[in-house]
Amino acid sequence: MLHSLKYAFITTVKNKNTFVWTFIFPIALSTFMFLSFGNVYKDELVMNSIPVAVEEGVEETQISVQNFLEGAKQSNGDPYFVVSVLSKEAAKEALENGDVSAIVTTEGLTPTVVVNGNDFKEEIVITAMNEYLKYKKTIDDITADIIKNGIAVESGAGVAPEEMTPEKLAEAEAAILAKIAEAETDEQFFNETSLAKGPQNIYNNFFYATFAMGCLFACLGAVNLTDKLMPGRTPLSGRLNICGTSKLKMVISQMSVNLLVVFAAQMGAYFYMRLIGIELTDDILAVAGILLAGASFGISLGVLIGAIPRLGEGAKVGIGVGVTMLISFLADLCTTGIKDSIERNMPIINRISPAALISDSFMTIYVYDDYDRYFRNLITLVVMAVVITTIAIFILSRSRANKMMLKT
Amino acid sequence: MKIFKAFFMVMRKYAYNFTLYMGIFCGVLFGGVLPHVDENTAQKYVSPKVDYAILDLDESDLSKGLCEYLEKIHVKKEINSFEENLVRDDLYSRYIGAAIVLEKGFQEGFENGETAKFVKFYDIPDNMYSVVFSNCVSEYLRYIRQQPAGTSMAEATANASETLGKKIEVTYPEDTSAVPRDKTYYFFLYMPWILTLMMIVSLTPVLARLNEERIRKRVYASPYKFTKMNSEIYLAMLIVGLGVCAVLFGIAEMTHTVNSNVGLYVVNMLVLMLVALSITFFVSKFVKNDMIISLIGNVVGLGMSFLCGVFVPQSVMSPTILKVAHILPAYWYVKANDAINAYKPGNLSSVLGPIGVELLFAVTLFGAGLYAAKVRRVKN
Numbered sequence: 092m093l094h095s096l097k098y099a100f101i102t103t104v105k106n107k108n109t110f111v112w113t114f115i116f117p118i119a120l121s122t123f124m125f126l127s128f129g130n131v132y133k134d135e136l137v138m139n140s141i142p143v144a145v146e147e148g149v150e151e152t153q154i155s156v157q158n159f160l161e162g163a164k165q166s167n168g169d170p171y172f173v174v175s176v177l178s179k180e181a182a183k184e185a186l187e188n189g190d191v192s193a194i195v196t197t198e199g200l201t202p203t204v205v206v207n208g209n210d211f212k213e214e215i216v217i218t219a220m221n222e223y224l225k226y227k228k229t230i231d232d233i234t235a236d237i238i239k240n241g242i243a244v245e246s247g248a249g250v251a252p253e254e255m256t257p258e259k260l261a262e263a264e265a266a267i268l269a270k271i272a273e274a275e276t277d278e279q280f281f282n283e284t285s286l287a288k289g290p291q292n293i294y295n296n297f298f299y300a301t302f303a304m305g306c307l308f309a310c311l312g313a314v315n316l317t318d319k320l321m322p323g324r325t326p327l328s329g330r331l332n333i334c335g336t337s338k339l340k341m342v343i344s345q346m347s348v349n350l351l352v353v354f355a356a357q358m359g360a361y362f363y364m365r366l367i368g369i370e371l372t373d374d375i376l377a378v379a380g381i382l383l384a385g386a387s388f389g390i391s392l393g394v395l396i397g398a399i400p401r402l403g404e405g406a407k408v409g410i411g412v413g414v415t416m417l418i419s420f421l422a423d424l425c426t427t428g429i430k431d432s433i434e435r436n437m438p439i440i441n442r443i444s445p446a447a448l449i450s451d452s453f454m455t456i457y458v459y460d461d462y463d464r465y466f467r468n469l470i471t472l473v474v475m476a477v478v479i480t481t482i483a484i485f486i487l488s489r490s491r492a493n494k495m496m497l498k499t
Numbered sequence: 500m501k502i503f504k505a506f507f508m509v510m511r512k513y514a515y516n517f518t519l520y521m522g523i524f525c526g527v528l529f530g531g532v533l534p535h536v537d538e539n540t541a542q543k544y545v546s547p548k549v550d551y552a553i554l555d556l557d558e559s560d561l562s563k564g565l566c567e568y569l570e571k572i573h574v575k576k577e578i579n580s581f582e583e584n585l586v587r588d589d590l591y592s593r594y595i596g597a598a599i600v601l602e603k604g605f606q607e608g609f610e611n612g613e614t615a616k617f618v619k620f621y622d623i624p625d626n627m628y629s630v631v632f633s634n635c636v637s638e639y640l641r642y643i644r645q646q647p648a649g650t651s652m653a654e655a656t657a658n659a660s661e662t663l664g665k666k667i668e669v670t671y672p673e674d675t676s677a678v679p680r681d682k683t684y685y686f687f688l689y690m691p692w693i694l695t696l697m698m699i700v701s702l703t704p705v706l707a708r709l710n711e712e713r714i715r716k717r718v719y720a721s722p723y724k725f726t727k728m729n730s731e732i733y734l735a736m737l738i739v740g741l742g743v744c745a746v747l748f749g750i751a752e753m754t755h756t757v758n759s760n761v762g763l764y765v766v767n768m769l770v771l772m773l774v775a776l777s778i779t780f781f782v783s784k785f786v787k788n789d790m791i792i793s794l795i796g797n798v799v800g801l802g803m804s805f806l807c808g809v810f811v812p813q814s815v816m817s818p819t820i821l822k823v824a825h826i827l828p829a830y831w832y833v834k835a836n837d838a839i840n841a842y843k844p845g846n847l848s849s850v851l852g853p854i855g856v857e858l859l860f861a862v863t864l865f866g867a868g869l870y871a872a873k874v875r876r877v878k879n
Contacts, residue, residue, distance in 0.1 A: 108790050119798050123805040126820050203668040212627065217669055218634050225642075225662075280609075280640045281599075281618035283633060293593055311790070405789060406515065412793060413519040420527045425692075425801075425810050429531030431592035458591050459584075 095336060095344035102316060103348045109312030113386075114356035117305035121364050124297050129369065141192050141212045143172045144182040148197030156195050156202050159223045171219065192216060293427055298369055299453040300424035303446035305360060306385030307415040309353040313393025314407045316345050320487060321400070338487055346390050346480070353386040354379075372456045377465065384472040385449040389415075391476040392445075395483040415446075422446035448472050502709070502718070502728050506735035509705045516701035517743065524693040525750065528686065533756065536682050549596040549632040552578040552589070557617070559606035561643065564656025566601075568639050568663065573632065586621050596628030597621065599636065606652065614640065639663065684840045686756045687764045690747075690771055691809050691829035696800030697743065698775040699782060702736055703792045706783030725876060729869060733780065740772040763839040763850055767832065770857045774828045777864035784871035803829040813837075828860040 103109060145157050153176065163171040177185060185191045186207060193216040194205040204220050206213040318324060320341060322332040331341065361378055365371050372378060392414070396407050416424075421444060423430045430447055433440050441447040452468040459465070551573050555562045569575065578589050578598070586598045600619040608617035620636075622629035639659055646655040708714070709732065718728060748765060751757045757764070778799065786792055804810050806820060807829035813821060824830040835853035842850055 111794055120801055123802040127805040127816055128811045205670050214631050280614045280637055281620040282615050283620050283622050409515055417523050426532055431594055458587055
């Protein structure tokens with residue numbers, strides 16, 4: 092067995108297929124992905140203070156809008172908006188360059204909002220300005236009411252319209268606005284509950300799918316090595332088929348060494364991704380579990396494809412690449428939402444698709460408090476790997492028997 | 500036309516690659532991308548809507564009013580269960596941006612100032628969707644709270660529905676307007692990935708076989724001219740490329756994906772096909788190993804697509820990466836695709852400019868391939 096392991100190791104290391112597809116390719120792809128959208132989630136979807144331009148216009152409206160926007164605070168105390176007062180041209184330029192998300196115009200008494208598209212940052216500015224309109228209308232209504240009917244200030248001493256003085260009007264307005272502000276800020280209608288223990292960056296699905304693809308590409312190395320065990324392929328395969336070592340032993344030693352190499356390559360890719368700044372979990376043990384199970388499946392798949400009789404190595408590699416690419420795309424390699432769409436319409440595919448299982452396992456580490464689903468995914472992968480390997484070994488042993496029969 | 504014929508004889512061996520990648524392309528596009536395209540993005544501002552799920556256990560005036568109000572503003576989705584584990588999955592996959600459960604006693608709690616005890620609000624922390632949705636819920640409840648004393652809950656919810664509907668005027672800058680992107684746009688957007696990948700993976704091995712020393716020396720010894728040999732090879736590649744484009748266009752026609760500015764989209768695709776062929780021609784002069792060819796095909800196809808705005812919109816990519824992407828043909832293809840999408844008669848230069856740059860890439864890469872072939876010939 093040791094002898095088989097030694098030679099399996101030498102052939103695996105010399106076979107560049109495994110190294111290229113499970114290490115170089117994921118590294119290259121994750122680098123492109125990171126460069127392309129590595130910071131999109133942080134920049135676009137996480138709530139940071141939104142830059143807004145208030146256009147110079149009617150002074151009263153401008154100051155009122157500016158004060159209102161600057162006073163809006165998030166639940167953590169950070170301001171919702173970073174406000175800059177700009178001229179019309181400068182504001183337009185800032186919007187075009189993406190320096191601000193929206194412009195609030197103050198040419199008249201009623202402001203308007205200018206935006207570039209339909210985006211959530213813009214929607215938050217618009218929601219705030221709707222609030223502003225209501226706030227402004229409340230103040231205007233109160234003032235009109237006071238002027239028309241007089242007021243009953245907090246002390247209970249009423250002031251008739253004919254006795255109204257500017258000081259008394261200001262005092263009344265301030266008292267009523269304070270009440271409005273109190274009602275607006277004091278009550279918390281609900282407590283937001285996050286169900287995830289880690290960050291929920293949906294763009295990480297791309298990287299999880301890259302790991303899935305890397306694990307499954309392990310099948311290419313296994314195809315190559317298994318193909319050599321097929322009788323009648325090359326002089327070497329002929330020698331291997333007539334030697335005394337059992338084929339089971341050869342397959343197991345090839346698979347073990349392959350697994351070790353693929354696992355090391357994938358862990359290398361994981362450390363590389365963390366090094367360049369991709370937000371991946373630091374639960375190394377859990378990651379190792381996923382990559383080990385994923386690589387086992389990839390290698391088993393390769394052994395099965397490699398064992399298909401009457402098919403050239405090129406066609407087998409083609410099948411390996413095609414199957415891997417297709418199921419990786421279905422696990423969100425190129426665009427998010429495909430996996431979820433499958434989950435809604437045909438969940439069984441996600442339960443058995445190895446790429447979906449690998450990607451889902453990564454997600455569960457971040458999102459779940461327990462490891463139930465994580466282990467369910469891993470067990471499914473390992474069971475599928477065992478079943479596939481058994482079928483492959485059966486085909487391989489039959490192929491030798493058939494060959495021997497033909498020879499006799 | 501011996502080389503021309505030999506090309507197709509060798510290609511038969513690699514023809515399965517076309518079927519394989521065409522299948523993957525159709526699976527990705529029709530299974531994942533196109534069903535999610537919203538063609539109704541209007542020219543005027545449309546509030547982005549948050550997908551949410553709500554469970555009303557209280558069924559009071561207030562809870563019903565809130566449900567109705569949210570349904571007007573955002574998109575209500577049904578989820579299988581409000582069990583935390585399942586809501587967690589729906590939130591992570593962004594099937595919903597928030598989930599809210601109004602417990603029995605919600606209205607009573609609101610009246611007693613203890614609303615939070617009767618509301619379970621699940622969302623994605625620090626996320627724009629959550630902020631927009633929670634603002635909407637707060638806005639509604641705050642409005643009800645501010646109603647004058649003596650107003651019944653039914654009246655208050657009716658008032659809220661009417662008053663909260665009044666919105667601020669929103670406009671776009673005078674000289675710009677958001678152009679909706681239809682399915683045709685997305686169908687052709689994915690071409691840099693599939694055409695480049697398919698051409699490199701399927702045609703490079705054929706060219707590599709024709710470039711094998713044994714065959715090359717025989718051709719050099721024959722009266723075949725260098726130019727004739729290469730023009731026959733390129734002609735054969737061109738026929739394959741046109742065939743692939745015809746099949747892709749046929750798929751688009753059959754699935755009713757083509758409906759606007761189709762001529763320009765096809766011209767852009769054909770020019771990109773020339774670029775893909777030139778990349779293939781260039782790569783074939785250096786690489787022979789099938790595995791490395793497959794790697795190059797995947798890295799170039801996927802890499803260009805990620806860096807040039809095929810899989811992720813250029814608008815969200817970092818300006819530095821976009822500057823680097825200028826040196827890649829797929830960037831100009833996406834630019835041309837955007838320009839075709841926004842095309843109005845009389846504005847052809849915005850489309851022809853990027854297509855011209857693509858052509859330059861095709862010519863340069865083909866020239867580089869020819870040069871490499873000539874250098875090798877001289878060495879031989």
